[in-house]
Amino acid sequence: MKKILLLVILLVAVNTFFWIHHSRAVDPPANVKHAFTKLYPAAHAVTWKRNDGDYKAVWGGASGKDTSVFFSDSAIFMGEENTIPVGQLPASIADYARQHYNGAEINRAGCKMDAKGHRMCTAEINGDNLVFDDNGNFLKVDN
Numbered sequence: 001m002k003k004i005l006l007l008v009i010l011l012v013a014v015n016t017f018f019w020i021h022h023s024r025a026v027d028p029p030a031n032v033k034h035a036f037t038k039l040y041p042a043a044h045a046v047t048w049k050r051n052d053g054d055y056k057a058v059w060g061g062a063s064g065k066d067t068s069v070f071f072s073d074s075a076i077f078m079g080e081e082n083t084i085p086v087g088q089l090p091a092s093i094a095d096y097a098r099q100h101y102n103g104a105e106i107n108r109a110g111c112k113m114d115a116k117g118h119r120m121c122t123a124e125i126n127g128d129n130l131v132f133d134d135n136g137n138f139l140k141v142d143n
Contacts, residue, residue, distance in 0.1 A: 053072075090132070
C-alpha cells in the first residue's frame with residue numbers, strides 16, 4: 001500500500017512539474033525577439049511561450065491573446081493566428097456547423113496564415129477545432 005501511495009505522489013509531482021514548465025512564459029533568444037519586433041513594431045504587452053518547439057508571441061485585443069505569431073529557434077517566421085468575431089467567418093462555415101454538428105454554435109473563430117501567406121479559417125465547435133480554407137471549404141479537424 002505504501003508503494004502505491006508513493007508511486008501516486010511521485011506521478012502527481014512529475015505531472016505538476018511538466019504542467020508548470022510548459023505553461024509559463026519564456027524569454028526567447030535575441031534573434032527571435034529582433035525578428036518579431038521588425039515585423040510587429042507596435043505590439044505591446046507581449047507574452048512568449050514555447051509551442052511545439054517554436055516560440056509563440058501572444059498579445060492584443062480585450063483578452064490580451066487575440067494575436068499569436070510563431071517563430072522557429074532560428075527566428076524564421078512560421079505563421080500568425082488572429083481571433084475574429086464568429087460573424088466574420090464565411091457563411092459556408094456556419095452552414096457546415098449546422099449540417100455536421102446538429103446546429104451547434106461556433107464558440108470561437110480565427111484566421112491563420114502560414115509563412116507562405118496561405119490563409120485558413122478556424123472554428124471551435126463542441127471542443128473540435130475545425131479548419132477551413134479561405135473560401136470556407138472544410139479541410140480537417142485539428143485537435
